[in-house]
Amino acid sequence: MPLEQDSLALIKKFTEAQGISGQEGRVRALLEEEMTPLVDEIEISPLGNIFGIKKSKTPNAPRLMVAAHMDEVGFMVKLIQENGLIKVIPIGGWNVYGVSAQRYTLQTEKGDYPIVSSMVAPHLLRGKKQDQLKPEDIIFDAGFTSKEEAEEYGVKPGDAIVPQVETIFTANQKNMIAKSWDNRYGCVVVIETLKQLQDAELPFDLIIGASVQEEVGLRGIKGAVHKYQPDAFIAVDCSPAGDTEKGEDIQGKLGEGFLLRIQDPGMITHRGLIDYFINTADKFDIKYQHFFSKGGTDAGAAHLMNEGVPSAVIGVPARYIHGHQALFNIEDYQSARKMLYHTITEFNQETLQNILDK
Numbered sequence: 001m002p003l004e005q006d007s008l009a010l011i012k013k014f015t016e017a018q019g020i021s022g023q024e025g026r027v028r029a030l031l032e033e034e035m036t037p038l039v040d041e042i043e044i045s046p047l048g049n050i051f052g053i054k055k056s057k058t059p060n061a062p063r064l065m066v067a068a069h070m071d072e073v074g075f076m077v078k079l080i081q082e083n084g085l086i087k088v089i090p091i092g093g094w095n096v097y098g099v100s101a102q103r104y105t106l107q108t109e110k111g112d113y114p115i116v117s118s119m120v121a122p123h124l125l126r127g128k129k130q131d132q133l134k135p136e137d138i139i140f141d142a143g144f145t146s147k148e149e150a151e152e153y154g155v156k157p158g159d160a161i162v163p164q165v166e167t168i169f170t171a172n173q174k175n176m177i178a179k180s181w182d183n184r185y186g187c188v189v190v191i192e193t194l195k196q197l198q199d200a201e202l203p204f205d206l207i208i209g210a211s212v213q214e215e216v217g218l219r220g221i222k223g224a225v226h227k228y229q230p231d232a233f234i235a236v237d238c239s240p241a242g243d244t245e246k247g248e249d250i251q252g253k254l255g256e257g258f259l260l261r262i263q264d265p266g267m268i269t270h271r272g273l274i275d276y277f278i279n280t281a282d283k284f285d286i287k288y289q290h291f292f293s294k295g296g297t298d299a300g301a302a303h304l305m306n307e308g309v310p311s312a313v314i315g316v317p318a319r320y321i322h323g324h325q326a327l328f329n330i331e332d333y334q335s336a337r338k339m340l341y342h343t344i345t346e347f348n349q350e351t352l353q354n355i356l357d358k
Contacts, residue, residue, distance in 0.1 A: 002173070003330050010034075010188045011167065011333075015178035018105055018162040020074035020091045021216045024048055027070040031187060031210055038194040039208070049224045051209030052194065058203045062352045064344065065207040065230035066193075067221055067298050068186025069214030069237065072179065073322050075104070075140070075161040080151065084144030086115070088161060090135040092215035098323040099135050103164045106142055110154030115142040115161060163324045174330060175254065181328050182238035182321045186210065189236050189314075189333070193340050203348045211298055218266075218301035225305040231352055232273065233311040235299040236340060238328070239291065241317035252317035254329040257287030258336035259315035264293035266300030272358030273312035276351065277343065284342045287335045291315060310355055314340050 003011075019027040031050050036042050039052030050070075073092030080086055086106075099117050106115040118139045140161060144150040167178035178184075187210055194208065207228045211220035214237075225233065239259055241252040252259060260277055262269055281288045303311035316336045318328035 001331065001334060003334065007188070007192060010191060011176065011178070011184070014184040014187050015167045015180050016165070017184070018107070018160075019071060020076070020160045020162055021071040021213045022091070023107070023160045024070045024212050027184075027187065028210075031070065031191070034191045035194060035209065038191075038198050045223060045227070047220055047223060048212040049209065049220050051207050051224060051228070054197065054202060054206040054208070056202050056205050062204045062231040062349055063207060063228065064204050064347055065225065065228055065233045065302075066190065066340070066344070067208075067224065067233070067235055067302070068190050068210040069183045069212070069220070069298055070187055070210040071212055071215050072162070072182070072184070073215050074163065075135075077106075077155065077157050077159040077161065078136070079157060080147045080155060082147050084142075084146045084150050086140040086142065086150070086155070088136060088138075088140055093322050094135040095323065096133050096135050096138070098320075099138050102324050104140070104161045105164045106155065107160040107162065108154035108156070113142050113153065114164070115140050165324050170327070175327055176330065177325050177327050179324055179326065181316075181318045181326045183214065183236075185238045185316050185328070185333065185336070186236040189337050189340055192337055193344065196341050197344065200345070202344075206344065214298055218296065218298055221298040221301050222305060225302045225309060229306060230309055232355060233299060233302040233309045234340070234343065235297040235302070235311070235313045236336070237297040237313055237315055238318050238321060239293055239295065239315050240321050241319045243317075244319060251291055251293070253289060254317060254319065254327075255331060256289045257332060258289075258339050259291040259313070259317055260288045261291045261293055261297075261313040261315055264296050264300065266296040267303055267311065269312050270303070270310035270355070270358070272355030273310055275358060276355055277312060277314075277339070280342050280346055281339060284338065286339050286342070287331075288339070314343065
């Protein structure tokens with residue numbers, strides 16, 4: 001089913017926005033603008049998390065927390081060489097062979113500048129195995145002729161270097177190609193779900209928004225879960241599709257619906273929430289696929305917080321994430337959006353008790 005124009009505009013706006021871990025301000029500003037009319041109040045934490053709260057009129061209402069993360073992978077300026085070339089450190093996980101010969105934006109206090117990653121020099125590859133070459137071995141080039149010139153333009157250690165990409169459709173209009181679908185998917189689905197819930201009276205307090213610094217160790221969400229004390233937690237996040245590989249145990253196929261995460265290295269999904277998700281998906285005819293992940297999400301941190309929080313993930317798959325050009329399926333997003341809406345609207349005190357009783 002074609003996606004609505006408003007949805008497409010949101011996807012383009014958020015995937016083209018630039019914000020690496022620790023420097024998410026531009027994405028947070030977009031979230032604040034979109035979310036403020038849709039919730040009772042907006043709260044921004046000292047670390048930079050942003051959450052909206054829809055308060056229930058029900059006394060002693062349970063609390064459901066839904067969290068995206070707003071940061072994307074990128075690089076940070078480590079030092080400027082005398083010849084004006086820039087050495088970096090990676091922010092988030094990168095495949096080294098996806099770094100070279102790509103266009104980025106260098107964000108400085110004096111403005112944004114185009115910058116390109118150098119080709120991996122042949123002498124660096126000669127005699128080396130793939131795991132011996134690291135992303136930080138690649139030099140970045142903004143065309144400065146000296147260290148002094150770079151500094152005159154405001155470049156300094158700690159500045160962000162972010163992929164520069166235009167979001168586009170594939171020829172068949174079934175997929176889109178964009179950077180940062182991990183995890184601007186979550187940001188977009190949060191906004192669209194809030195729009196659907198704008199006039200709804202909920203029998204629970206809904207805390208919904210996005211964390212910072214997920215890509216560097218699930219950092220931001222810990223303070224948020226501690227603050228809001230949710231009774232249940234749902235992460236909305238993007239995971240790598242494995243359907244370009246061969247084999248019978250492929251995980252994450254484009255076009256097969258949202259990802260129902262069962263287990264990852266940091267979390268075994270709460271059994272009660274798995275059953276709740278399956279029952280909800282079946283009830284509303286929502287397409288989904290079971291997913292065993294090799295990577296984690298904010299749910300992995302949330303479920304360990306406080307006295308332990310039942311946590312789960314409503315995910316989507318995308319090919320080639322943590323690079324410049326992720327490819328994702330529109331119908332998978334629609335399935336995830338439908339699932340999040342019904343997961344929220346079906347939730348209440350009885351639902352929570354049924355989850356906890358598993």
